[in-house]
Amino acid sequence: MTDLSVTLCGLHLDNPVIPASGTFGFGQEFAQWYDINILGSLSCKGTTEAPRFGNPTPRIAETPGGMLNAVGLQNPGVEAVAAHELPELAKIFRKPVLANVGGFSLEEYARNCEKLSACPNVGILEVNISCPNVHAGGKNFGSDPEGAAAVTRAVKAVTDKPVVMKLSPNVTDIAAIARACEEAGADGICLINTLLGMRIDLKTRRPILANRTGGLSGPAVFPVALRMVWDVYEAVKIPIIGCGGVSSAEDVCEMMMAGATAVEVGAANLKDPFACKRIIEALPDVCRQLGADKLSSLTGSAHS
Amino acid sequence: MKQVQMTLTEKTPLTADVWQLRFAGDTSPITHPGQFVNLELPGRFLRRPISVCDWDEETLTLLVRVAGKGTAELCQAQPGTVFDLLSGLGNGFDLDECTGTPILIGGGIGVAPLYGLARRMAQNGKAPTVALGFNTAADVFYLKEFTDLGCHVFLSTVDGSLGAPGFVTELVAKTECDYCFVCGPGPMLRAVLALPQLTGGQISFEERMGCGFGACVGCTMETKNGPRRVCKDGPVFRKEEIL
Incomplete structure (x- = not known):
């Protein structure tokens, strides 16, 4: 009997598989396909203070081995998430979840985290720092170590729950940003968010996405994410959630060998609503083939 | 709403770029005209959402317009090819x-x-x-x-x-x-x-979709009742909801 359980920031998870934010809503759509209680946890739709419609459509485009999205943080706002979405999720999912939090100022991050932290089924705050800072000319918080550390400190000041910083890959030195988050008190690092990309429609000679650019996800980004997880594992001691193009139980194990404690599955859920279920069911066999009695023993095992 | 495997049984060109495709398999997920299926194509990451033209107990009819490489590949498929479909998606006409x-x-x-x-x-x-x-x-x-x-x-x-x-x-x-x-x-x-x-x-309504079942919110449109997903809350909307 293979032990699939892992401990993430003090939280016991039955397995390391977590649907990534923005690909799983607040769980309701997937509960119509299967019993989502088999998941390790789930990361909720990114939440901002004000309700957001997001970007104009089209906001989805296909790419080789993946997709672009420019949804633009569509969400009903933190009040509705705390009062409605999270309690509704608690009715169908009995485990603690990751609340994914966005913000356009340090103060907003703190207010959003304080409100979501008060929700009983929130186990971890996952802070998306790929948001533009309205007080700094729209530069993303996550684009430099100082900005990332400032958000970490602002959030840690208002919650006792574990804080995981979700990093953008659109930077020159992701390890430096992870280190800055750790020094500022982060309890974990999640990486990677989507890679910035675009497509052009040959017939119209215009970008396919109304927003021009969007975030690339899917199997195409897996090796990039894996390399970054490796680099961050070498740079910090806090646990890592590996995210980016994971589509199979083998990918999960590879991410863990690179240094991940838990693994998020994103775009795969959109192509195959049963992706997480399929991965979880395949994990025991893959572990057996690898001679691993405990899946958690794989974490970092590729580093000599 | 169900994942089903369906076999292409018959294809007929209707015009230079529109094909009638017939599939055999489980059609039980389809309950209303105006619903759609999201069809997986080998080697393509995103499924292709295609509205249901007609159906009976064991036959599904789709009319497909060749709009790009994916739909071209679908219309070139040989009878006997098995496709993976998410079927019975969306609300349909009432x-x-x-x-x-x-x-x-x-x-x-x-x-x-x-x-x-x-x-x-x-x-x-x-x-x-x-x-x-x-x-x-x-x-x-x-x-x-x-x-x-x-x-x-x-x-x-x-x-x-x-x-x-x-x-x-x-x-x-x-x-x-x-x-x-x-x-x-x-x-x-x-x-x-x-x-x-x-x-x-x-x-x-029609929109580029990521998942087709409401998860990614890629296809949202603004209505008098707030943001609505074309795939899950639609694709059919009441005239009085439309802005």
Whole structure:
């Protein structure tokens, strides 16, 4: 009997598989396909203070081995998430979840985290720092170590729950940003968010996405994410959630060998609503083939 | 809503770029005309959302317009090929809500879901009035199929090469109808919504989709009731919801 359980920031998870934010809503759509209680946890739709419609459509485009999205943080706002979405999720999912939090100022991050932290089924705050800072000319918080550390400190000041910083890959030195988050008190690092990309429609000679650019996800980004997880594992001691193009139980194990404690599955859920279920069911066999009695023993095992 | 494997059994070219594809398999997830399937193509990351043209207990009919490489590959597939579909997606048309005298208005490939609706109305003993619009005579399809149901069919082509010249919306005034079921390109939908003769109706929208079942919110449109997902809350919306 293979032990699939892992401990993430003090939280016991039955397995390391977590649907990534923005690909799983607040769980309701997937509960119509299967019993989502088999998941390790789930990361909720990114939440901002004000309700957001997001970007104009089209906001989805296909790419080789993946997709672009420019949804633009569509969400009903933190009040509705705390009062409605999270309690509704608690009715169908009995485990603690990751609340994914966005913000356009340090103060907003703190207010959003304080409100979501008060929700009983929130186990971890996952802070998306790929948001533009309205007080700094729209530069993303996550684009430099100082900005990332400032958000970490602002959030840690208002919650006792574990804080995981979700990093953008659109930077020159992701390890430096992870280190800055750790020094500022982060309890974990999640990486990677989507890679910035675009497509052009040959017939119209215009970008396919109304927003021009969007975030690339899917199997195409897996090796990039894996390399970054490796680099961050070498740079910090806090646990890592590996995210980016994971589509199979083998990918999960590879991410863990690179240094991940838990693994998020994103775009795969959109192509195959049963992706997480399929991965979880395949994990025991893959572990057996690898001679691993405990899946958690794989974490970092590729580093000599 | 169910994941099903279906076998392509028959394909027929209807025009230079529109194919009729028939599939055999479990059609139980489909409950309303105007719903769609999200079809997986080998080697392509995103599925292709395609509206249900018609169905019975074991046969699904799709009309596919070749719009890019993915749909071209689908239309080149050989009978016998098995496809993975997420079936019975979206809300579809609701006949019970029709309060007036109905007209079905279709433009181009948007004609497809109206056939399944018309067939069910004909089965209920009331073959509807139908207005079909195409660009040219060479683009026209399913004229005979609608006529065979007993529908009173109005036809228009933009270049006047068959039927009335001009847009399909101009045909509505020739009827006494006041409730519409509509599917077609965006500008056509806008023109239909602006017709004062139509006091109510149901409009099927199209949008680029990520998942097709409400998770990614990639296909959201703004309505009078707030943001709504074309794939999950639609694709059919009530006339009074539309901004």
